[in-house]
Amino acid sequence: MNLYNKLIPAFLLILSTSITTTAQNLQADVQHYDISLTLSDSTDKISAVTGITVRFKEDARELCLDLVGRSGRDTGMAVSMVTEGKKPVAFRQQRESVRLQIRAKKGETHTYRIAYSGIPANGLIISTNMYGKRTFFTDNWPNRAHYWLPSIDHPSDKAAVDYTIIAPDHYNVVANGLKTEETNLPGRLKRTRYQEKVVLPTKVFAVGVADFAIDHPGDVKGIPVYTYVYPQNKARGFQDYAKAVEVLDFFIGKLGPYAYKKLANVQSKTMFGGMENAGAIFYEEESVGARTIEPLIAHEIAHQWFGDAVTETGWEHVWLSEGFATYMTHVYMEHKYGADTLAAGMKADRRKIIAFNKRRHTPVVDTSRQGGYMQLLNANSYEKGGWVLHMLRRQVGDSLFWKGIRSYFAAYNGRNANTDNFRQAMEQASGQELTAFFQQWLHTPGVPVLAVRKGNDPHTMVVEQLQETLFSFPLEYKADNNPEIQRILIKDRVTMLSIPGAELIHIDPRTNLLIEDRFE
Structure with a gap:
């Protein structure tokens, strides 16, 4: 998703980060959702039946599904019945889950149908648009699908999905997959069906109903x-x-x-x-009509490969989604408008990263869970993740970088991947050992902060790393009396640069390095 054009309302941050869900379900793997929703213009209450086909990875007596139950504010989902075939299934509904009492063996596949109703507190947004017209839109990231859908609401669980939407006939319906039916019903209603055969995480399930x-x-x-x-x-x-x-x-x-x-x-x-x-x-x-519409569209379409087709194994690896979409947007803009546009975009992103790092000192792959999942939508996951890809592209070269990106996508299309999976794909494509690169740029907080000053010898410059943890990286620079770009490995606290006859140097002239530089 893209945050550049819209600030997340504070109350939604609080709402979505205060909940807990079943993280990965180690016993079960959902194969398919069959979602039937009935929507109305007279009430925000939905009526639904969801069929869930599950393959069991272990023997199980209970299946726990994420689903937010009824609250004192008259929102939430109330389950009325669960069946398997024609047989009722006992269940217990809790505040944020429904637990089915089952008997399943390892390797078996079972389909359960859950009937429920209620007013969604989140996830399925029933509201009016900017013109005062009634609309219904899902908005599931990161784990808000279970406000309206019984599910394993975690990015690691991907499943195919069918939708049957019954709504007043003046609405059009859009959803994942292809439309397979649109039928008028009595009472000025319309039934619309969509089918998506490609497996998806619940975070990118979509239903939109509007004029x-x-x-x-x-x-x-x-x-x-x-x-x-x-x-x-x-x-x-x-x-x-x-x-x-x-x-x-x-x-x-x-x-x-x-x-x-x-x-x-x-x-x-x-x-x-x-x-x-x-x-x-x-x-x-x-x-x-927004000025940023083209990069916004590029960002979201890039996600179709990274985040959707290849999905991170857990939220701590969200840079594999957001960092990729951020950098691929720059790549598209570079393709269309030239290398100067890429450089300008990277410089702007670098400023955001440096400012964020002064407020919060955490790595890109952040397992701290501080403040819930929404806080991961920050300059580390977006801009710094993008910068890591940019530096990796410069380190291994264009040809091998794109070979690695395409190989990574091909290997994990329809699956889940983590940061190590991506590193291994890039190592195989490039023939380079990248453990140290990934460790310092993705698992280490902060960025190199360089103080650059004249040395005691008039023909030298001193480069000092000011941050606590030392980084190792190639530094490019250009002296004012020499058009050639020089390159030196920075790995120590203090490094001397030889600049015979020069008065000034330009650090990182081609915008290839994520640093904060401070000239004296």
């Missing part, structure tokens, strides 16, 4: 690209979101095959600037 104007600006290698915007934004929205055709074409060529059967770009009520739901990206309402 939309719909466009089809083109196909990319057989993939239809659609636009869904509010009718009031039709002219500008169709023009802005059509940029997705060019962006999708670029990333397919750069990264590998697109994993899904369609790409819908949807104006929505997401709390983020954009939310990378698989094949159905939700953008904030104000995105239409």
Whole structure:
């Protein structure tokens, strides 16, 4: 997702970080969700039946699913019945879960149907849009799907999903996958079905129900690209979101095959600037007409490869999603507007990282859980993660970098990956040992802070690392009397540079290094 255009409301931060879910479920692996939702204009209460097909990795007497129950504020989901086939299944509903009493053997696959209803407190946002029109939009990241959906609400559990949405017939419905049915029903209702056969984590499940104007600006290698915007934004929205055709074409060529059967770009009520739901990206309402619409679209489409098709094993590895999308956006802008645009973007990101590091001293791969998962959406996960990829690209060279990126995607497409998996893929592609590189840039807090001053000898400069933990990196510099770029390995606390006849030097002239420099 993209945070550049939208601040997350504080109350939503508090709400979403105060909950706990079943982290990874070590006993069960969901294979498929069959979600039936009935929505109404007269109430915010939803009625739902979700079928969950589970393969058991161990013998089990209980299946714990994440689901937020009823609260004193009259929100939450109340389960009325659970069945397997025609047989009722005993269950216990708790504040944030429903526990099914079952008998399952290792290797068996079972399908349970859970009937429930209630007003979602989060996750499925029932509201009005900027024009006062009623809308329904899922907004699940990081673990908010279980406010409306019984699930294993963790990125490590990926499953296929079918949707059946019954809603008033004036609405259009968009969701993951391909539309397989749209049927008018009695009572001015309409049933819409979508089917997504590619496995997804719940964080990128998507359902959008609103009065939309719909466009089809083109196909990319057989993939239809659609636009869904509010009718009031039709002219500008169709023009802005059509940029997705060019962006999708670029990333397919750069990264590998697109994993899904369609790409819908949807104006929505997401709390983020954009939310990378698989094949159905939700953008904030104000995105239409925004100056940043092109990089925003590039960011969210890049996520279709990184975050959606290849999903991090846990939230601490979210840089594999956000850092990748951040850097791939810069790569797209470099492709379209030139190397100076890339350099300007990296410099802006470097300033954000340095400012963040002064407020919070944590590594990119952050297992501390301080403040919950939402706090991981910060300059470490986005900008510093992107900078790590930029420095890795410069270290191994363009050809081997892109070979490694494509190999990593091919190996983990449809699966989960962690930071070590990515490192190993890049080592295999480049033939370089990258453990030290990954350790200092991803697992070590902070960035190198360099003090640069004249040495005692008039033909020298002194470079001193001021931060507590020493880093090792190649430093490029250019003296004012020599057009050639010089390169030296910095690994000690103090390093002397020889600059015969020069008065000034320019550190990192090609914007290839994540440092804070302080000239004296």
